[in-house]
Amino acid sequence: MKTKKIILFASGSGSNVENIANYFKLRKDVTICCVLTNKSDAKVIERCNRLEINALFFNRQAFSKSDFILNMLQSLEPDLIVLAGFLWKIPEAITNAFPKQIINIHPALLPKYGGKGMYGMNVHNAVKKQKETETGITIHYVNAQYDEGAIIKQAKASIANNDTAEDIASKVHQLEYEYFPKVIDEILSKQ
Numbered sequence: 001m002k003t004k005k006i007i008l009f010a011s012g013s014g015s016n017v018e019n020i021a022n023y024f025k026l027r028k029d030v031t032i033c034c035v036l037t038n039k040s041d042a043k044v045i046e047r048c049n050r051l052e053i054n055a056l057f058f059n060r061q062a063f064s065k066s067d068f069i070l071n072m073l074q075s076l077e078p079d080l081i082v083l084a085g086f087l088w089k090i091p092e093a094i095t096n097a098f099p100k101q102i103i104n105i106h107p108a109l110l111p112k113y114g115g116k117g118m119y120g121m122n123v124h125n126a127v128k129k130q131k132e133t134e135t136g137i138t139i140h141y142v143n144a145q146y147d148e149g150a151i152i153k154q155a156k157a158s159i160a161n162n163d164t165a166e167d168i169a170s171k172v173h174q175l176e177y178e179y180f181p182k183v184i185d186e187i188l189s190k191q
Contacts, residue, residue: 001029004079004188008035009086012120014044016084016105016176021051023181030188033076038063038088064091073098079191082184083142087119092144102142103187105180107172109154110138114147124165124172134158135168137175139183152187155179 010017017035024030034054037044048055062068070093073081083090083104095102106114108123118126127135136156141149155178157171
């Protein structure tokens with residue numbers, strides 16, 4: 001049986017990266033080739049060192065002003081590219097080269113609270129400000145627009161009147177940890 005290869009992109013602490021790595025740790029049929037990050041000081045690099053996963057930092061030149069990252073991705077032949085807290089828009093050359101092979105997790109119920117600048121606490125603060133009664137996650141395919149790709153799965157959590165933005169963030173993180181690895185697994189099993 002062919003081993004399925006995942007490449008992860010992350011910009012921050014890497015908690016989703018670690019959760020995904022732990023989910024697939026004992027699996028012989030799935031491997032995480034590497035984690036790519038656009039921040040040289042991202043905490044995800046420390047996690048990758050501890051988890052013994054290859055990590056690579058790249059700059060905007062390599063990502064969107066040349067074909068360096070595109071060529072690297074093509075040479076690695078991933079079955080799935082997973083954005084796990086990655087904040088840059090994916091260049092069209094990459095989305096065109098990997099149709100229906102790039103997925104993202106968004107910390108809200110799209111199409112609400114999506115688009116440029118809507119990430120992390122920006123989303124949770126906006127949800128709180130609008131007095132929403134529920135929030136959640138959206139796992140979706142990535143296309144050339146921010147947060148507009150076809151939705152794969154959504155999961156919801158209720159918001160109490162006295163929930164802070166931090167409480168909302170915590171509920172969303174729990175959904176991310178529960179569903180993201182499972183959806184990745186389901187996608188890989190259908191390939």
